[in-house]
Amino acid sequence: MWSIRERTLKMIMEASRDALPNEFGALLRAEHQIIYEIALVPGSINGPVHVIFRTYTMPLDFSYVGSVHSHPSGNTHPSDADLHMFSNTGPVHIIVGYPYNMNNFSAYTRNGDPLKLNII
Numbered sequence: 001m002w003s004i005r006e007r008t009l010k011m012i013m014e015a016s017r018d019a020l021p022n023e024f025g026a027l028l029r030a031e032h033q034i035i036y037e038i039a040l041v042p043g044s045i046n047g048p049v050h051v052i053f054r055t056y057t058m059p060l061d062f063s064y065v066g067s068v069h070s071h072p073s074g075n076t077h078p079s080d081a082d083l084h085m086f087s088n089t090g091p092v093h094i095i096v097g098y099p100y101n102m103n104n105f106s107a108y109t110r111n112g113d114p115l116k117l118n119i120i
């Protein structure tokens with residue numbers, strides 16, 4: 001069962017709003033399946049998030065559990081590129097969608113299956 005800290009999700013939504021009209025992307029850090037922090041991937045802000053994630057190698061640090069990125073289109077379904085990226089970057093992935101309110105997100109497993117994510 002995965003959870004995310006409310007303030008972390010709030011931070012993600014704010015960063016996604018700041019990045020408009022571009023995508024925002026970051027890695028997720030968690031402890032005991034609670035996501036508590038985002039870690040920026042160098043160069044990914046206001047950049048082509050999918051391309052960077054696709055070529056990015058996860059650091060050898062087990063507190064990194066996956067990725068988060070924004071879809072300015074508002075659609076939180078993963079693209080084919082997202083699914084490929086998910087399979088390389090850990091067990092939990094979040095896509096947030098415009099207008100980036102606290103309920104505008106979907107979470108997915110490494111395989112792209114929907115994942116229930118509690119906000120705590």
Ligand SMILES: [Zn+2]
Binds near residue numbers: 070071082095
């Ligand atoms: Zn995407």
